[in-house]
Amino acid sequence: MIYLDNAATTLQKPPCVKEAVLRAMDTFGNASRGAHAPALDALRMLMEARITLASLFGVDDPMRVVFTPNATVALNIAISGIEGHIVTTAAEHNSVLRPTYRRNNYTIVPFDNLGRVSTKAISSAIRQDTGAVVLTHASNVTGNVFDIQSVGELCAARGIHFIVDASQSAGLLPVTMKNISALCFTGHKSLLGPQGTGGLCLGPNYMPESLYVGGSGHHSFDSKHPQQLPDALEAGTQNAHGIAGLLAGVQYIQSTGLNAIHHQADTLARRFAHALSAIPGITLYGDLTAPLRVPIVSLNVKGYDSAQVASLLFEKYGIAVRAGAHCAPLVHEGLKLSGSVRFSFSHFNTAEETELAVHALSVLASKSE
Structure with missing residues (x-):
C-alpha cells in the first residue's frame, strides 16, 4: 500500500x-x-x-x-x-x-x-x-x-x-x-x-x-x-x-530536525504537483508555487467524482488518499467544488511512490477523455 x-x-x-x-x-x-x-x-x-x-x-x-x-x-x-x-x-x-x-x-x-x-x-x-x-x-x-x-x-x-x-x-x-x-x-x-x-x-x-x-x-x-x-x-x-x-x-x-522532515515531504509534494500540472484533465488547487507550503496537493480528475477517484486509486493501485470536503466546507464552496481528492505526503514516503501515484492519475485522466 x-x-x-x-x-x-x-x-x-x-x-x-x-x-x-x-x-x-x-x-x-x-x-x-x-x-x-x-x-x-x-x-x-x-x-x-x-x-x-x-x-x-x-x-x-x-x-x-x-x-x-x-x-x-x-x-x-x-x-x-x-x-x-x-x-x-x-x-x-x-x-x-x-x-x-x-x-x-x-x-x-x-x-x-x-x-x-x-x-x-x-x-x-x-x-x-x-x-x-x-x-x-x-x-x-x-x-x-x-x-x-x-x-x-x-x-x-x-x-x-x-x-x-x-x-x-x-x-x-x-x-x-x-x-x-x-x-x-x-x-x-x-x-x-x-x-x-x-x-x-x-x-x-x-x-x-x-x-x-x-x-x-x-x-x-x-x-x-x-x-x-x-x-x-x-x-x-x-x-x-x-x-x-x-x-x-x-x-x-x-x-x-524539523527542517529536514519538512524538506523531504515538501520536495515529494512539489514534484508530484509539477508532474500532474502537465496532464490534461487534472485540476490542482492552491498556491502551488508559494515558497512555503505544507505537503498537501488537492485535485480533481475530469469526468470523475472525487470519491470515485479515491476508490479506484485504492482498488487498482493500492494508493490511500482522502476524498470529499475534508471537513472544510467553505474552502470547497469558495473554489466552487463539491469535493476534492487530497494527497498528503510524509517524509516516510518515497520518490518511487510519488511516481506511481502520478502514473495512476495519468491513466485515470486518459480514460476520462
Whole structure:
C-alpha cells in the first residue's frame, strides 16, 4: 500500500513511538492518583512531555501546555473563552467554524482564487468589539500556509487575542508562541503520535474556562475544580499511554530536525504537483508555487467524482488518499467544488511512490477523455 493520507493521520510512525506506548501500557499507573512508582512514572512522563512541547512551540512555562484528546477539543476550549466578536477565515476546518458559528457574532474573511488570505483583509474585518482572530496556520485542503507572524503582530497591536490552529503545521513548520494567545495542536498528524492526543498551549495573558470539571487527583474536598494550570483545563485521567507515544514522536522530530522532515515531504509534494500540472484533465488547487507550503496537493480528475477517484486509486493501485470536503466546507464552496481528492505526503514516503501515484492519475485522466 502507498499511504498518502498523512494530513488525516500519519500511518507510518518511527518505531520509538510504538515502543513508548507499549512500555507505558506495561508500566504506567494513574498520574496524580497515587504515590507508588507506576503513578509517579506516569506523572513524570507527562511533565517531560509538557517540557518537550514547550520547547518545540516556544512556551515560556511548561505548565501552560494543556493536554486534550485532539485539536478539536483544544479549539473548542480556546474559542469558548473569547468574549465579543470573532474574526476567522473561509480557509478553516470545521473544528474552528462550528465553535465559531455557535457564538452568532463573527466575521468570515474570504480567500482569493488560490485560497490565500491576506493580513490586510483580516485587519479590515476587526471591529471595536472583536475579541479574537482565529486562523489556521496551514490549510488542510490547499496546503497554503498563512502568515501567522504578521497576524499575530496585528492582534498584539490591536489588543485582541490570537488563536492558531496548528493541526497541519505542528511537526512540519516552526511555530512560536510569540503574539499567540492559544496554539491548538493534534498529536496524530505530523507530530507522529497516536490518535487521541493533542493539546493547547496558552500565552501568559489568556486563560479560558474549562469545558469539563471533575477529578483532578487533589483538592478533592473542594466543590470547584482546581484553578491552576494545567489542572484547570485537564479533568479526569490523562491519556498517559498515548502521550508517551506523542513524546517519543516529538523527540524523534527534534533529533531528526524539523527542517529536514519538512524538506523531504515538501520536495515529494512539489514534484508530484509539477508532474500532474502537465496532464490534461487534472485540476490542482492552491498556491502551488508559494515558497512555503505544507505537503498537501488537492485535485480533481475530469469526468470523475472525487470519491470515485479515491476508490479506484485504492482498488487498482493500492494508493490511500482522502476524498470529499475534508471537513472544510467553505474552502470547497469558495473554489466552487463539491469535493476534492487530497494527497498528503510524509517524509516516510518515497520518490518511487510519488511516481506511481502520478502514473495512476495519468491513466485515470486518459480514460476520462
